[in-house]
Amino acid sequence: MISIDFFVFISAVMFSIGLFGILTRRNVVGVLMSIELILNAANINLVAFHKYFGSDAGQIFAFFVICIAAIGSVVGLVLVIAIYRSRESIFTDDFDLMKW
Amino acid sequence: MDTFIIYMIGIGACVFALLTVLSRDIFHSAVWLALSLLSVAGIYFYLDAEFLGIIQVLVYIGGIITLFIFAIKLTAKIGDKTILQANRQTLASALVSIAVFCLLFKIMISHPWAVGTPGAEMVSLKEIGKSLMTAYALPFEFISLALLAAMVGAIVIGKTKK
Numbered sequence: 001m002i003s004i005d006f007f008v009f010i011s012a013v014m015f016s017i018g019l020f021g022i023l024t025r026r027n028v029v030g031v032l033m034s035i036e037l038i039l040n041a042a043n044i045n046l047v048a049f050h051k052y053f054g055s056d057a058g059q060i061f062a063f064f065v066i067c068i069a070a071i072g073s074v075v076g077l078v079l080v081i082a083i084y085r086s087r088e089s090i091f092t093d094d095f096d097l098m099k100w
Numbered sequence: 101m102d103t104f105i106i107y108m109i110g111i112g113a114c115v116f117a118l119l120t121v122l123s124r125d126i127f128h129s130a131v132w133l134a135l136s137l138l139s140v141a142g143i144y145f146y147l148d149a150e151f152l153g154i155i156q157v158l159v160y161i162g163g164i165i166t167l168f169i170f171a172i173k174l175t176a177k178i179g180d181k182t183i184l185q186a187n188r189q190t191l192a193s194a195l196v197s198i199a200v201f202c203l204l205f206k207i208m209i210s211h212p213w214a215v216g217t218p219g220a221e222m223v224s225l226k227e228i229g230k231s232l233m234t235a236y237a238l239p240f241e242f243i244s245l246a247l248l249a250a251m252v253g254a255i256v257i258g259k260t261k262k
Contacts, residue, residue, distance in 0.1 A: 012208060056228065
């Protein structure tokens, strides 16, 4: 059995990669993909803690996180489509309507 | 042997995640993301969370990746590979994410993990269903409400004006 460190390490690496993606992507769809990576990193941690500490709360929480991720990406992608219709662009640099 | 496989799956998940973030073509990004999520499902199976592994494959690869590909194809003019996909803050962002990683790593190695019994017995699907309906009934209902709100909101935002 591998120690829990490996899974926590993988989770930290994936979280940092997702953060990098959110900061660098110009495309809103790419930003949403990075958010999915971050939520998955959190989920790996939850499932690993479930396995190594023997409580079923980890799995239930991971299940809720997957639901929230689905909700987030559905609403996010619909917003992308709506913004694309009105502004003909999906690049974050072009969305300056609410900047002063 | 299965130790080697789980190491490969874990490293693969990270490499595919990196390719998702770095790929020039946003469609390729979606495919790399699917592979990364599949590797995460493999990790769930290794950690005896079969239910979550199956949900991961169904919801993410079956649903969310399909949605991503639809969104990319519906905005196809812009998903062109000649257009720069990263902004001009790449170096600063890399520094920030490496700093966050170092912080997480420091916390990880300084924390003594009081691991109980590794390989605790598997929680069956029946038990998960029972605790969803008893101990976690309130969050479960809130999740259903949030899903309903997301569905209605998606239809309202997405519909075209006459």
